[in-house]
Amino acid sequence: MTGDQSDVFSRLKGMLPSRWFGTPTDPVPLVDAVLTGLSTSLAFIYSLYLYAKQQTRISTATDGWLDMIAADFFGPAGLSRKTGQSDASYRNAIKVTLLREKATRNAIIKTLVSLTGRTPTIIEPQRPADTGAYGAPNSGYGVAGSYGSLSLPYQAFVIAYRPHSSTGIASVAGYGISTGGYGQASQAEYASMSMVTGGVADSDIYAAVAAVKPEGTTIWTTISN
Structure with missing residues (x-):
């Protein structure tokens, strides 16, 4: 295998003059002992290089380097690895969080569905589709729709549901x-x-809403079973 001890050993021995030390396959105990020591060290350095190269990309990073990548993008407490979470699972969570839609109503819905598996209820007091309107067919007192208010701009009420x-x-x-x-x-x-x-803890749900809500808005969030 490229870069392993036997590969490096054969490469080093192949560079020596064959008139002095014979062909690469000829046993030369003293020379072979020296080259074995060198090739072992160089093979370790090469494996370290390959490992370091992996850690430069999210798709190939492993171990604590994934945690460092998450902390770099989302802050120390932004996306912590869960207890027992594998590298593959954590890597996927980083990619999803990094590329997910943000600053929209749909972003809150998609984020909570991804986290809990359940669709939240969202009510915007100034959105007739949520509150209904006088004489509109989508509302009825005590039957359908919610109370609306024009005095609550840039605000919404979210009912998030815990996983089953x-x-x-x-x-x-x-x-x-x-x-x-x-x-x-x-x-x-x-x-x-x-x-x-x-x-999924309640704190995870609150943090998820806060992470994708539009800036300058107030999202009143409650959690229900």
């Missing part, structure tokens, strides 16, 4: 479950909400 379920608790089947085993996955034990990993 979280990802659960790693390695735990649940107390009394037949598949559970003592001290091993999937073990049976009492569980609490504090043990749940991978779920």
Whole structure:
């Protein structure tokens, strides 16, 4: 393989005069020992170069470099890696967040659907499609539509909905479950909400709305099940 120890060794030995040291395949113990040491070091340097090259692009970056990329684009607390989240999943989240639509009503809807899997309810007090209008067919007192107000410019009300379920608790089947085993996955034990990993917290929902809302607007957000 290009750049590995055997490849570098053969390249180095191929540069030596064959009249003095023989062909690259001829065993020369002392020379081979020196070249083996050199080729091992150079192969490590080459692998380090390949690794460093990967970290210069979001599509190939790995490990903590992805976290640094996210912090660079979105700030230290803008898009943190979730507990146990893989590089592939986190990379996709970075790309989606970086390129997602922003500063529109549709941006809020798409962001919350992506985060929670549920479509939010959005009411703009100055939008007749949300509030209805006197004599309009899309509204009825206590039946359809919401109260509107011309005195609330650049404001909207968002009802976001929590996901139907979280990802659960790693390695735990649940107390009394037949598949559970003592001290091993999937073990049976009492569980609490504090043990749940991978779920969407309310703070994630608030942060998502704040990240894509238009500047200069006020978005009143409530969260419901």
